[in-house]
Amino acid sequence: MYQLLRYGVALTVALLSLTANADLQEQLDALEPGAVFELPPEKLSSLDLRVPDVTVSCHADTVIDGGNEGNAVDILAEKVTFSGCEVRNWGDDLNTLDAGIFVAREASGAVVERNRLSGPAFGIWLDATKDVTVRDNRVRGDVSIRSQDRGNGIHLFNTTGALIEGNDISQTRDAIYIETANNNEIRNNLMTDLRYGIHYMYSMHNLLEGNVTRGTRTGYALMQSKYLKVFNNRSENDENYGILMNFITNSELRGNVVTGVSQGQTAGISISGAEGKAVFIYNSLHNTFENNVFRDSNIGIHLTAGSEENEVFSNAFVDNQRQVKYVATRTQEWSKEGRGNYWSDYLGWDRNQDGIGDVAYEPNDNVDRLLWTYPEAKVLMFSPAVDTLRWVQDAFPVVKAAGVSDSHPLMSQPESIRPES
Template sequence: MINIVKNALLRQMLRHRCQCHGFKLLFALVTLCLFMLSALLFSSVSFAATYSVSDSEELKALLAESRRGDSILLRAGIYPGQFEIHHGITLAGEKGAVIDAQGRGSAIIIFASDVTIKNLEIQNWGADLYERDSAILIQDFANRARVESNRLTGGGFGVCAENSANITVSDNIISGDPERYKLDRGDGIYLKRVESPVIEGNQIFHVRDGVYIEEGKRSLVIDNRFSEQQYGIHYMYSKHDEAYGNEAMNVDGGYALMSSEDINLYRNRVSGAREFGVLLNMTHNSNVSANRVSEAHNPQGKVELGNEGKGIFVYGALDNEIKHNLFTTSDIGIYMAMGGEGNLVYGNHFVNNRTQVKYVGDQLLEWSNDNRGNYWSGYMGWDSNRDGIADNSYRPNDGLDKLFWLYPEAGFLMNSPVVALLRWVQSQFEFTEPNGIVDSFPLISADMEL
């Protein structure tokens, strides 16, 4: 009996000793982890430094020696040459700090992620578009770059990036070379295979395209100003993009959506475009809404060539929604051709365009949705029940319209009572299968908020 008690006490003591040893081991491991975490935080935060430089050689030396998290401030002055960034640093300038690339190559080339460039003036970089000469060239997989509040003036690209993600370009002034032929200039912002970029609050002029996005995804382009260039925003093979609050003036085209899908283009403005305000070219499943396009006019445009200024040009585009836009005072309000029939068109205002609609096709298209059509400034109809919808449908693309295309000098007769009578007679004695555009629920008055 005594031996049994002794053995039990011995086992209890051994168990207690093991538990104490386990607690000590656990305490040691926790202490070690805390020490390593503190060391990591100390190394990443405490060693970040801020430097200031005053010449190019000093800048190049610091760029080579800098560590992730460092900041380099350029004092006022001119810094000739080209500069490379290989660490995630911030490069900023005092007022009057100018990087001059002396007409060669790219001024700044970024190889690392998490780089910020701000408050600099960059000028006179190269203009070789094949070599991607840029004010700021962001290399492959250099993610999360930020380009903020800079002034960029040169012949090549302003900001150029490929194969990267989460880039932000905001509040910059980007100017190309107005002496160069438009298509020989670089784009203000060129992005190829870049995912989730944010382009916001920039002023871009005298470039090829203001913002060019190719094979991109989930871009956000907001509140930018474009002028004196080919297109304000140009999408190619892009998906799931959004653009709003932008304004394009005196451009060839405002917003070009080409071979793309799921683009949300809304609340943008275009004035004085020569070719179009909005282009949907082989683009699908996109939304074009609440945009305002005015004075799209081509001084050299000819009816027989179809190159007049267009509020919106739909070419081979399917399954898009075009709604609540204002297209006004342009050569053509809306031009649709080459299989662009499968789209919803409703709630738009076509006001005082020389030709409201030009449709090149042989189908009969209904341009209304849920018993609500569009407003046509040239339509003279009745609203007997005062519900805001005209009693009769409207055909803005009938045989008489086609005569006016061929003989535009007779355009002043378009809204006359004689033409209204001819349209009525035509509707009563139509012997062929109808085609063109019909709005079965035309709006009787304009929405003053557009």
Template sequence: MMHTLAKVGYHQSYTYFAWRHSPEELREYMEELKAAAHYMRPSFWPTTHDILTPFMSDGGWNAFRLRAILAATLSPIWGIYSGFELVEHQPRPGAQENIDNEKYEYKPRDYEGALRSGRSLEQMDSGIFVEQSAHDTLIEHNRLEDNLFGVYLHGAANAMVRHNSIIGRRGTQPGGVGNGVSVWNAPGAQVVDNDIRYGRDGVFVITSRNNLFSRNRFSDLRFAVHDMYANDSEISDNISTRNIIGYAMMFSKNLVVKGNVSDHDRDRGLLFNATNGSQISGNSVIGGLQPAERWATAENRGSDEGMPQTEKSAVGAGSGVRPGPEKCVFIYNTNNNRIFDNWLEGCEIGVHFTAGSEGNDIRGNAFVGNASQIKYVGSRHLDWSKNGRGNYWSDNPGFDLNGDGVADAAYRPNDLIDRVLWTAPAAKVLINSPAVQVIRWAQAQFPAILPGGVVDSHPLMAPPARRTAPESQAR
């Protein structure tokens, strides 16, 4: 119909751009419009009052930016509908259009208020915005509520954000929320003793160095602390509760991550992706049974930013609960770190260790009551002990006959059956079968047939001290 109308004189035509999302769809559609360029002038609109695709309603802030850029570069004629610059992305139930849109009512908008809170695409702003020239700025004793972005340190070196209460937007989709404190290229900046709740990430830092994030309290967020391309920094003594992921360190080096608590976060307590040459010590990840509705009603917000998708898990015995975090610690492509004196308890997996992580010194940690203490998918043999000191394993039945605090026999957290279950989870129905028990008995009698994996040659008989959230708050 669009082509027919254009041929009879309606040259400036509405298009199907709003529904073309994948690279393949966009390429195919642009070839179609290119062939009609001699009679049709296409107009690209990311949204209108009665068009709001799932890509836009789910993607929020980033989706609006992306589609505006695509529309402006792919077509000589493009436009946005009123409210686009405010990222209005709440759909009407059962329809791909904005709720309470202007087909049904007059809709005044607070553009100035949106600019001040960072909710507008028109310019970069936040509740408190600190520009690059404002180095050594002190931001303290403020209460910020319902801003898209709370505090933004945009290149402000040596700024200090302390003793603030930052409460993000509630009752909106994740795409419509921002970070409590954002730090970009602000060497020496510090974020200390703040309460941050609701929103995307509590502290998001990118392309910075020599920062300190300490003694903050985070809850009801995606990530408590999200560190990317930020080197030589310290993340210490923070408390993360009820978040999707506690502390995510990515593409950074020479970090000190110590004394932090992750208390019943959902997917992961600590996550390291391409984090190298760092000290990770004295942290506590505490898990346990959590309401299954946390997974049913909240989408997997930890799956973007290069993160693997959340894995499916069996519901707990109470049918309304399941263990979480799914992984106390996730280590991916992370090398030459010292990981010691951490307490990892009550997770589905204590440590998931994968993807070429090498040269890590892992000892003195406590693995307590995790459904599976270790998941290591490689074939190499890794000894998680050094200088006669390994880790504490709550399920280790070993003895210490000479009383030196170290078990008399090595501990292996996994065997051949575990590897089978990782690749074929449905095999769990056979876990108590006589055949499986015979295989495990044979492995115990003939260790040479054990597959590659983690071994602790000097397992500890007693764990290190555990830090808890109340203890951290009292410090």
């Protein structure tokens, strides 16, 4: 009898909750454009926002719980503002795009701001819509799920004109994923404990500025995209790659700071060949690198697979275990109009005190290439044979391998990127 009574009470509460939520949905559907509505201070189930040009916010005690199924909030009309809400426990099906907040393609001009989201699949999904603002939200994933099976914090699909600004994203798969999305701005977001912080795929004319990644497995993964502006971002203590560029063309990277990129690990064991690269450039051409700092990483910059005709000048390569790894067949000149880069291990001199070294900086030689090809040869690193090889290539430049050359190395870091004292 007691069990039946408990079941009856629970069923009654559930029915009352469903009725209350249905009444609330009716109220939302009855709003007039321009209305301002505050959701009540209680636990609510999933909601749809169907009326254009309304502002819906939450009381401090409001919780929208998706019940582990589908989307928690659907924004289905243009110019809707949704703000200040706690949203949790939406569905976990990545194939059906389950999201905490789903912004549909008809919801152009929507504003999603100051919300707190925690759940398993996508945090905020922008679906082929225009001119949406996603600002000052906090998104957390479900750490009980493998990171690759979680959704992304904010996902832009075929989106144009979006502003993604000031969000705090952690423990999702990728923080911000930009897919076939053009002319968007991603500014001043904090991204920690992730696979990738920023993940670009097939996107053009986007601005990435003032963001910070920390403790990710790759800070900024830029892939198959062009005409990107990557300005004044930071990668701090990420693994594998600070900035990864795969088939990026005609893009600008200026004022970025990448520090402390370390070798990737699995179960606490370092992955062979996965040295931490401040920047890795694969099959990427016609890009400009200026006023960036690449510091305290296993490798400062690694270029391969035909990554040529990039302009690299006025950057600082500081205290990396290996400054440059270049795998190609053509010599690359890394200076522009008489101005090269700062290299912390440069041993040249500056007789006329013009701030430019008198001897070119050439970070790699035939011995380096030999060691990359045959890592086991490292046991001979300090042997007379290696010293002889280096003497021969210096004495007879005809045998010198193609590589990077900075003919105008800077004697000190450029003032604009010098660390604060």
